[in-house]
Amino acid sequence: MDDVEQKPLSPAELKKLKKAEKAARRKEQKGEQGVSQAPQQNRHKPSNKAKPDSTKPGTTAHKKSASTDTQSTSQYALGTLLGHLELRPRLGAPVPEDVNSAVFELAVRMSAFQVLGSTERCRQMLLAFQRMIREYRTPPDTLMARSLNTHLGKQIEYLKQARPLSVSMGNAIRWLKQEISKCLNDSEDVVKDNLVNAIEDFIRDKLDAASQVISQLAVPQINDGAVIMTFAHSSVVSKVLRDAKRGGKDFRVIVVDSRPLLEGKKLLQELQAADIPCSYVFMTGLHYVLSEVTAVVLGAHAMFSNGMLYSRAGTALVAQSATDRNIPVLVYCESIKFSDRVQLDALTTNELGRPEDMNLQIGANTSVKALHVLYDLTPPDCIRKIVTELGNLPPSSVPVVIREYRNS
Amino acid sequence: MPDVFPLADALVSRLKRRELHLPAEIATATVQVMLRFVSAHRWSTVPQLIADTRAIGRLLQDAYPTENTAANVVRRVLALIREEERDEDPARNDTHMFSLLSSVEPAPSSKNAQELKPYIIQAIQEYADEIVSVNDSICALAVDIVHQGETLLTPTPGSETLLKFLLRAAQKRTFTLLITECYPNNTDRVGRFAETLSAAGVSVVIVPDAAVHTLISLVGKVVVGARSVMADGSATAAAGASIVCEAAHANRVPVVALAGTYKISPNQPVDVDALIEMGGPESILPFSNGNLVNSLDVVNPLWDFIPSKFISLYITNLGGFSPSFVYRLALDSYKADDVDL
Numbered sequence: 196m197d198d199v200e201q202k203p204l205s206p207a208e209l210k211k212l213k214k215a216e217k218a219a220r221r222k223e224q225k226g227e228q229g230v231s232q233a234p235q236q237n238r239h240k241p242s243n244k245a246k247p248d249s250t251k252p253g254t255t256a257h258k259k260s261a262s263t264d265t266q267s268t269s270q271y272a273l274g275t276l277l278g279h280l281e282l283r284p285r286l287g288a289p290v291p292e293d294v295n296s297a298v299f300e301l302a303v304r305m306s307a308f309q310v311l312g313s314t315e316r317c318r319q320m321l322l323a324f325q326r327m328i329r330e331y332r333t334p335p336d337t338l339m340a341r342s343l344n345t346h347l348g349k350q351i352e353y354l355k356q357a358r359p360l361s362v363s364m365g366n367a368i369r370w371l372k373q374e375i376s377k378c379l380n381d382s383e384d385v386v387k388d389n390l391v392n393a394i395e396d397f398i399r400d401k402l403d404a405a406s407q408v409i410s411q412l413a414v415p416q417i418n419d420g421a422v423i424m425t426f427a428h429s430s431v432v433s434k435v436l437r438d439a440k441r442g443g444k445d446f447r448v449i450v451v452d453s454r455p456l457l458e459g460k461k462l463l464q465e466l467q468a469a470d471i472p473c474s475y476v477f478m479t480g481l482h483y484v485l486s487e488v489t490a491v492v493l494g495a496h497a498m499f500s501n502g503m504l505y506s507r508a509g510t511a512l513v514a515q516s517a518t519d520r521n522i523p524v525l526v527y528c529e530s531i532k533f534s535d536r537v538q539l540d541a542l543t544t545n546e547l548g549r550p551e552d553m554n555l556q557i558g559a560n561t562s563v564k565a566l567h568v569l570y571d572l573t574p575p576d577c578i579r580k581i582v583t584e585l586g587n588l589p590p591s592s593v594p595v596v597i598r599e600y601r602n603s
Numbered sequence: 604m605p606d607v608f609p610l611a612d613a614l615v616s617r618l619k620r621r622e623l624h625l626p627a628e629i630a631t632a633t634v635q636v637m638l639r640f641v642s643a644h645r646w647s648t649v650p651q652l653i654a655d656t657r658a659i660g661r662l663l664q665d666a667y668p669t670e671n672t673a674a675n676v677v678r679r680v681l682a683l684i685r686e687e688e689r690d691e692d693p694a695r696n697d698t699h700m701f702s703l704l705s706s707v708e709p710a711p712s713s714k715n716a717q718e719l720k721p722y723i724i725q726a727i728q729e730y731a732d733e734i735v736s737v738n739d740s741i742c743a744l745a746v747d748i749v750h751q752g753e754t755l756l757t758p759t760p761g762s763e764t765l766l767k768f769l770l771r772a773a774q775k776r777t778f779t780l781l782i783t784e785c786y787p788n789n790t791d792r793v794g795r796f797a798e799t800l801s802a803a804g805v806s807v808v809i810v811p812d813a814a815v816h817t818l819i820s821l822v823g824k825v826v827v828g829a830r831s832v833m834a835d836g837s838a839t840a841a842a843g844a845s846i847v848c849e850a851a852h853a854n855r856v857p858v859v860a861l862a863g864t865y866k867i868s869p870n871q872p873v874d875v876d877a878l879i880e881m882g883g884p885e886s887i888l889p890f891s892n893g894n895l896v897n898s899l900d901v902v903n904p905l906w907d908f909i910p911s912k913f914i915s916l917y918i919t920n921l922g923g924f925s926p927s928f929v930y931r932l933a934l935d936s937y938k939a940d941d942v943d944l
Contacts, residue, residue, distance in 0.1 A: 276779065276808060276821075453813035454786045460888075463895060474900040477786055477887055478812040479843030483879060483904040509813025512846055515853055541817040553784065555809055556794035563797040564808045566781075571817040 277566065282547045286357050295327035298350045306357035308548070311458060313496045313532055314430045317363035318402055320354065324371065325394045328387055339383040340375050347375070359546055362497035362505075362534040370397065405529040406431050408584035410438045413492075413527060416582075421446040421489045424517070427507045428458035429494020431527040436492075437469040446471070449488060453478040453509045455552040455567065478509055481516060491517040493573075495528040500597060501537040502575030502590030504528075508568055511541075514577040523579040530583050535597050541572040610640045611659045618666035618673065625763060626672040626830060627737070630865040633663060633676040634731045641680075641723055649688045649719065656681055660944040669839075669880040669906070671831045671868040674944055676734075678869065678937040683726040685938050687719055733920070737863035738764050740920035742771040748859055748918065749776050753823040756781040756815070758847035759840050760796040761789045762828020764861050768918075769826070773803040780805050781822065783812045785843055787886040788905055815847050825851040827909070829862040829917075833872045834933045836911030836926025838862065839879065842904050848913035857915040864919050869933040869942045875908045 286306040290299045301323045304310045310319050327350060333339045351368060354360065360368070374393050378386045413435045417423065423446055425432050436448060448471055452459025459475065466473050476484050491513060497505040504510065504526055514524045538544060550565035557563050575590035582588075585596060614623075614636050623629050640659065646652040660677030667673065741764055749755065749772040759765060760782045769780065780800060785793055793809065801807045810818060825847060829838040838860055848858045872878060884901035911926040924932065 454784060454811055460892075460895075463899065467895065467898060472898075472900075474902055475888060476902040478846065479785060479788075479841075479907070480902050480904045482845045482849075482907060483842075483876070484902055507813075508811065508817055511816035512813065512850060515816070516846060516849060519849065519853075540820050542820065545817065553809070553811065555784075556791050557798060557809075558794075561798045561801050562806070563794075563801045564806070566808050566810045566814065566818075568810075568814045568817050571814070 276564075277542065277545075277547075277568075280545055280547045280568070282549065283356065283358065285549075291353065293346070293349045294353045295323070295330065295350060297323040297326040298353060302354050302357040305354070308456065308552075311456070312428060312430055312494075313361045313363045314402055314406070314529065316361050317367050317531065318398060320364050321367055321371075321394050321398055324350065325391055328390050328394075331387070333383050338379065339386045340379045340381065343386070344372065344375055347371070362536075363529075363531045366531050366534075367397065367401075401531045402529065405531065405584040406434050409527050409529065409582050410435045412587065413525070413582045414439045414442055414444070416525070417444050417446055418489070419445045422449065422487050423447070424449045424451060424485070424488045424491045424513065424522075425462070426451045426459070426493060426510050426513045427453070427456070428462040429527065431529065432492050432494045433462055433465045435527060436466060436471060440469050440471050447474070448472070449474045449476060449484055451476055451478060451481055451509070451513055455548065455554065456507075458507070478512065481513065485516055485520060485522070488517065488522050491522055491524045493524065493526050495526055495532050496570060497532050497534045497536075498526070498528055498581065498590070498593045499538050499572075500533075500535045500594045501539075502578075502593055503538055504573040504575075504578060504590070505534075505538070505541070505570055506573065508541075508571045511571040511573040511577070514573045518577040524577055526578055526581045528581055528583055530585055530596055530600060533593055533597050533600070535594070538572060541568070541570055545570050610643065611636055611662055614673075615662050615666045618663060618670070621667070624670075626670070626866055627734075627763060627863070629667075629670065629672040630676050630734045630737075630863070631731070633673045634680070634727065634734055637677065637680045638724065638727050638731065641684075641720070641727060647717070649684065652723075653681060653684060656684065657941070657944050660941075664944060669878055671870075672865055675865050675868055675937075677944065678941045679730060679865070680727055681941045682936060682938045683730060684723055685940075687722045687726055691719055691722075734863070734865060737865070737920040738767045741861055741863065741918055742768050744918050744923060745769070745772040746775050747923075748772070748824065748826075749778055750823070751776050752778065754779040754781065754821050756783070756818070756822040756825045756847065756851075757827065758783045758785065758812075758815075758825070758844040759828040760785060760793045761841050762861070764863065765826060765828035766796055766799060768861055769800055769805065770803050773800065773805045778805060780807050781818060782807060782809050783815060783843060783847060784809060785841060786812060787903065788842060788882055812843050812846075816850050819847075819850045819854050819856060822851070822856050825856055825858045827858060827860045827914075829860045829866060829909075830906060831878075832860075832862045832867045832917065832929060833911075834867075834869050834930040835871050836914065836917070836929040837872050838909045838911075838914060839906045840909055842907045845907040845909045845913070848909050852913045858913055859916050859918060860909075860914050861918050864921060864932065864936060867919075867929060867933050867936065869937045872908065878906070878908055880905045 286303050290296060301310065301319050305316065310316055331343060331346065333342055374390060378389050409431055417439045425448065439446065448466055450459045450463050450473055452475065463473055463475060474484065493506060493510055493514065495504055495506050499505055517524050546569040548567035548569050550567045553565050553567055555565055578590045580587050580589060588596065614632055617623050623632060644655065646655065656677060660674055663673035663677065745768050755778060757765060757780065772778065782793060782797055784790070797807045797809055827840050827844050827848065830840050832838045851858050882903040882905045884903055887901050887903050888895060888899070914926045917924045917926060917929060921932070
């Protein structure tokens with residue numbers, strides 16, 4: 196360790212150091228002039244000044260001051276590894292101008308990962324928009340529909356600050372904008388009535404009825420004596436399993452879960468309330484319990500046009516392990532989650548969770564980083580079939596559904 | 604025979620209490636017991652010594668049934684005793700073709716077996732030295748495995764051998780190491796492992812266990828500290844290792860497993876579940892989740908079974924070997940008579 200510290204610096208390292216030094220100096224000057232950045236700067240200044248006394252002169256002191264500066268933005272900054280994925284800060288008060296209070300509340304809850312799941316997020320967003328539309332007052336001398344469109348854009352932008360929109364949310368927004376454009380020439384009351392009713396119908400048709408139909412299709416596929424494995428939490432999976440139990444099926448469920456979100460606990464609670472016998476295992480114990488499993492059922496965040504299933508990180512591991520052992524893997528997915536996007540690996544587009552949620556037992560002065568990606572991508576050859584409200588489909592039929600759906 | 608037990612008693616109870624759980628500690632402790640036993644025990648013939656040694660081996664094995672190291676060390680010591688006996692008695696070495704069909708058993712050595720004692724002790728002493736230097740020999744191969752700028756992934760941050768291996772690699776190479784969280788067992792070790800390597804200049808990133816499939820395409824090699832190795836080339840390691848190795852296998856990412864030779868067992872894995880020890884449920888679902896815990900089956904395996912097809916290479920203190928060669932290593936170290944103690 197010692198000889199690493201005392202090793203002479205390479206030109207590249209020297210350059211980097213000088214850059215960091217310059218940036219730090221510039222920041223300090225700014226801090227003295229500007230008032231707004233004062234709190235952050237002040238916190239670090241005393242420690243910076245105190246440091247040179249205790250540490251060796253020269254390089255190490257500079258190194259440390261540079262590192263504390265980056266730590267103030269994120270203790271776990273990742274640098275080059277997946278640097279294209281950004282980490283969004285937690286939202287909080289005050290309510291920004293032009294943002295409806297219902298939308299604000301939803302954004303804050305999403306930002307804290309309290310509203311989870313593609314379906315639930317879509318539903319909550321539509322309900323918030325419904326309230327926003329009810330409370331909307333058209334500025335004088337403008338058409339309701341036109342100004343509403345811009346206002347809606349601001350709400351969406353704010354929701355995006357909390358977390359990237361889910362595919363279901365994106366599809367719902369596209370539909371809503373279409374609906375708004377249909378009533379360009381109507382009066383305020385008519386537009387409001389139309390849209391509020393349309394949103395209600397949309398939630399009923401695309402979310403509630405869809406999951407009902409999926410359940411009707413999926414329940415007969417569950418055999419008595421089945422041992423069903425599922426991962427994390429999916430509202431459709433939960434509904435299907437509870438409906439199957441209510442229909443008198445006798446089966447057992449193994450819930451696989453993973454830190455840090457621990458969504459499986461929520462599913463456990465729902466299944467236990469329905470008196471379904473359950474086992475609970477973490478990702479690390481997956482292979483141990485896999486031998487008794489007769490079917491794997493999974494929820495989806497999105498189905499991509501190339502047949503890939505985009506879902507909570509860990510889904511692909513479960514699907515792949517099951518497929519390797521010839522255990523059928525079924526995906527329950529409403530067609531609102533179908534996307535025309537294509538993706539080959541889960542790295543190009545993904546979402547980062549907050550690494551501090553991982554509760555790692557590492558010291559404060561270490562450069563150990565943590566990476567928490569939220570999604571992974573299951574290849575189509577690991578999926579036996581997709582159960583949607585349009586019927587049982589192979590993964591290759593996703594683009595077909597998208598085309599038909601768009602045309603209708 | 605009862606007087607052989609007091610020597611092993613202390614070790615047996617430490618194994619039963621799981622005070623010793625690192626294979627390296629168990630190997631060192633066992634070989635020391637063997638040394639003391641052969642020197643202090645009163646034995647008059649080699650067959651008697653062998654029988655008593657096997658008795659100790661059985662005791663140690665029963666004390667910690669899912670851990671093979673103690674039994675493997677005893678098997679190796681038995682092989683050393685048998686070799687010394689054979690060297691002493693050239694008649695037994697006589698295996699030319701005329702004697703193949705003869706059914707006459709060679710008579711037991713007429714010489715005083717006590718004359719063998721110093722040779723046996725010396726052989727065991729040499730074996731003890733070999734056990735101590737296992738990590739050094741494995742680490743010597745580190746630069747052959749890790750290349751500059753590589754990204755490695757490990758699902759077994761609890762392994763001491765792996766830590767030393769990566770520290771050695773870090774002396775010569777700059778690389779990135781992804782570590783799975785290995786939740787819920789031994790999470791404190793993950794932090795220590797990460798901090799030690801980070802201090803040595805490795806850029807260390809801890810990832811959740813579920814993120815492996817997303818990240819595996821970034822990874823050049825998966826490195827695993829094996830806990831025990833079966834004759835068919837399969838291994839057991841910390842829970843979660845198998846799923847990582849499977850993902851690596853599916854993506855054609857090589858998996859390198861590290862194991863000292865004392866971890867190689869001559870047995871085939873027949874009942875895989877019997878190789879795996881279970882942990883308590885409270886680390887998965889704390890008892891504070893009252894109503895949930897009551898009616899739930901919580902499964903917490905401590906170890907994982909990795910089939911040999913998921914492993915590309917074993918690095919042992921004798922060098923690197925393909926998994927299909929492991930049975931040969933087992934045949935070299937142990938005598939067929941001692942496979943079942």
